[in-house]
Amino acid sequence: MNVIPQLILNSIIAGSIYSLIAISFSLIYNVTKFFNLAHGVLAIIGGYTVFYFAQILNWNIYIAITFGIVFAGFIGLILDKIIYLPLRRRKASNMILLVASLGIMTALQALLSILFTNEFRTLSRNINEQKIFQLLNGSLTQTQVIIIFVAILITIFIVLLLFKTQFGKAIRAISDDDEVAKIVGINTDKIISYVFFLGSAIAGIAGILMGFDIGIEPTMGLNLLLKGIVAVIIGGIGNVYGSVLGAFVLGFAENFSMWKIAGEWKDAVAFILLIIFLLFKPRGIMNK
Amino acid sequence: MIILEIKNLIKKFEGIYAVNNLSLQFRKGQIIGIIGPNGSGKTTLINLLTGILEIDSGEVIINEGITISKIQPYQVSFFGLTRTFQNVRLFEQMSVLDNILVVLTERNIFASLFERHSEYHYKIAKDILQKVNLWEKRNQLALNLSYGQRKLLEIARALAMKAEIYFFDEPFAGLFAAMREVVFEIIQELKQNGKTIVLVEHDIGLIRNLCDYVFVMDEGKLLAEGKPEEVLEKREVIEAYLGE
Ligand SMILES: Nc1ncnc2c1ncn2[C@@H]1O[C@H](COP(=O)(O)OP(=O)(O)OP(=O)(O)O)[C@@H](O)[C@H]1O
Ligand SMILES: [Mg+2]
Numbered sequence: 001m002n003v004i005p006q007l008i009l010n011s012i013i014a015g016s017i018y019s020l021i022a023i024s025f026s027l028i029y030n031v032t033k034f035f036n037l038a039h040g041v042l043a044i045i046g047g048y049t050v051f052y053f054a055q056i057l058n059w060n061i062y063i064a065i066t067f068g069i070v071f072a073g074f075i076g077l078i079l080d081k082i083i084y085l086p087l088r089r090r091k092a093s094n095m096i097l098l099v100a101s102l103g104i105m106t107a108l109q110a111l112l113s114i115l116f117t118n119e120f121r122t123l124s125r126n127i128n129e130q131k132i133f134q135l136l137n138g139s140l141t142q143t144q145v146i147i148i149f150v151a152i153l154i155t156i157f158i159v160l161l162l163f164k165t166q167f168g169k170a171i172r173a174i175s176d177d178d179e180v181a182k183i184v185g186i187n188t189d190k191i192i193s194y195v196f197f198l199g200s201a202i203a204g205i206a207g208i209l210m211g212f213d214i215g216i217e218p219t220m221g222l223n224l225l226l227k228g229i230v231a232v233i234i235g236g237i238g239n240v241y242g243s244v245l246g247a248f249v250l251g252f253a254e255n256f257s258m259w260k261i262a263g264e265w266k267d268a269v270a271f272i273l274l275i276i277f278l279l280f281k282p283r284g285i286m287n288k
Numbered sequence: 289m290i291i292l293e294i295k296n297l298i299k300k301f302e303g304i305y306a307v308n309n310l311s312l313q314f315r316k317g318q319i320i321g322i323i324g325p326n327g328s329g330k331t332t333l334i335n336l337l338t339g340i341l342e343i344d345s346g347e348v349i350i351n352e353g354i355t356i357s358k359i360q361p362y363q364v365s366f367f368g369l370t371r372t373f374q375n376v377r378l379f380e381q382m383s384v385l386d387n388i389l390v391v392l393t394e395r396n397i398f399a400s401l402f403e404r405h406s407e408y409h410y411k412i413a414k415d416i417l418q419k420v421n422l423w424e425k426r427n428q429l430a431l432n433l434s435y436g437q438r439k440l441l442e443i444a445r446a447l448a449m450k451a452e453i454y455f456f457d458e459p460f461a462g463l464f465a466a467m468r469e470v471v472f473e474i475i476q477e478l479k480q481n482g483k484t485i486v487l488v489e490h491d492i493g494l495i496r497n498l499c500d501y502v503f504v505m506d507e508g509k510l511l512a513e514g515k516p517e518e519v520l521e522k523r524e525v526i527e528a529y530l531g532e
Contacts, residue, residue, distance in 0.1 A: 169390040176379040187363030
């Protein structure tokens with residue numbers, strides 16, 4: 001049997017999830033210039049919110065999903081308002097912000113474990129009833145088709161937002177020079193808090209999609225985040241298209257290496273790729 | 289009317305006084321020159337007044353009313369101040385046009401969150417960019433402009449802010465004659481519209497032609513002040529410029 005079509009499909013699915021994390025991570029990074037390590041766990045919070053409302057409280061699944069997305073965004077916004085913004089105002093270094101976000105990540109992850117245990121949870125109740133699509137000798141579940149479409153839609157949305165709207169121009173100005181942005185009258189604190197909401201909500205979407213596809217557990221956030229960061233770095237920090245490209249390069253590298261080497265190496269592949277890029281193309285694919 | 293007054297302003301860098309107990313008054317509607325040798329604290333003064341640097345001590349009084357001892361960058365436009373930088377600072381990854389449009393964004397950002405810029409904003413941006421001969425370059429990234437074009441774009445961005453006081457830090461430095469003419473006219477037009485212009489400049493000829501009033505700084509202190517024709521005759525000013 002020819003495994004290549006299935007490997008390609010798996011790579012695209014992985015790339016789609018990574019691109020959601022990478023785009024939203026870099027959206028926040030670009031305006032704040034620090035690595036928000038809590039970003040991955042926000043994705044998982046999105047997933048657990050849907051789990052709670054849909055499976056424990058038996059709410060309508062679409063309402064639960066909407067709620068999960070908004071809730072992840074809201075937590076991101078709150079973190080900015082009560083922790084990151086005060087630190088920025090005090091001119092805390094990016095290292096301090098990074099350590100703060102590490103603390104937040106650990107705390108939120110522990111909270112998820114306490115509330116939901118470390119058991120693996122899946123959001124789709126009837127996994128066997130999922131429609132399976134055949135495509136070029138490979139197969140895709142309904143959820144996986146949705147993952148690919150959502151990744152495409154979100155990418156288009158973010159590109160339009162950044163390049164066509166007033167809000168997007170303000171975001172790009174802050175990315176370029178936040179001090180001058182302030183001086184010319186851009187309300188950077190407000191814009192950054194909206195970016196936290198938006199970025200965290202997109203992370204939430206990724207977590208929810210993963211919950212439907214393979215399931216979630218509280219500790220998954222870190223791994224997801226690291227994949228997102230690797231994608232951002234190999235794509236070229238600060239470049240939206242780069243983040244998406246990096247995500248797919250990573251997705252393909254991981255899945256195709258599995259073809260020849262043992263599955264245990266999967267996570268190592270991401271970091272080997274990262275090290276190769278840091279050594280030979282540290283500014284990433286898209287940046288000169 | 290005194291639009292801006294500073295009292296006993298001090299800024300130290302590792303023991304060196306960049307601005308040393310400086311007190312000045314800026315009159316509304318004038319073009320005010322600030323001259324002085326290299327390192328005399330001219331740029332530092334502007335940085336203090338626009339929140340780029342923190343004031344060590346002293347007061348700033350705006351419009352004969354508001355007294356403040358701390359200026360944050362985000363308050364600068366609110367107080368009606370704007371500036372250019374000695375080393376030009378643009379939004380490098382944005383187009384020439386977007387560098388102007390972003391300044392024109394509605395202050396109520398929520399209302400305009402997902403909106404495009406209105407025709408009205410485009411019209412203003414077009415007028416301003418035409419004034420500095422950059423309309424044809426509107427779709428280029430700022431980082432691809434020439435040195436002179438960059439300086440003009442930064443001035444254009446300041447114009448888009450509709451401020452009351454314009455701080456220009458050596459706006460003519462390194463420009464060709466044609467571009468100098470453009471900057472010269474912009475400054476005069478601002479004055480005609482009742483704006484206050486603070487001009488840091490080394491070219492004494494320009495100071496003579498443009499300024500209503502001049503402050504001479506040396507080692508962070510005020511060395512002399514007055515009308516250009518008077519100040520530029522003073523022995524200590526000539527000495528400060530020519531060296532002891
Ligand atoms: N950020 C800084 N850190 C340390 N020292 C500084 C800083 N900015 C300025 N200085 C020092 O403060 C003094 C005043 O510098 P400033 O740039 O204000 O002078 P200036 O009058 O603008 O000179 P020029 O005509 O060369 O532009 C100088 O001795 C300079 O080295
Ligand atoms: Mg200077």
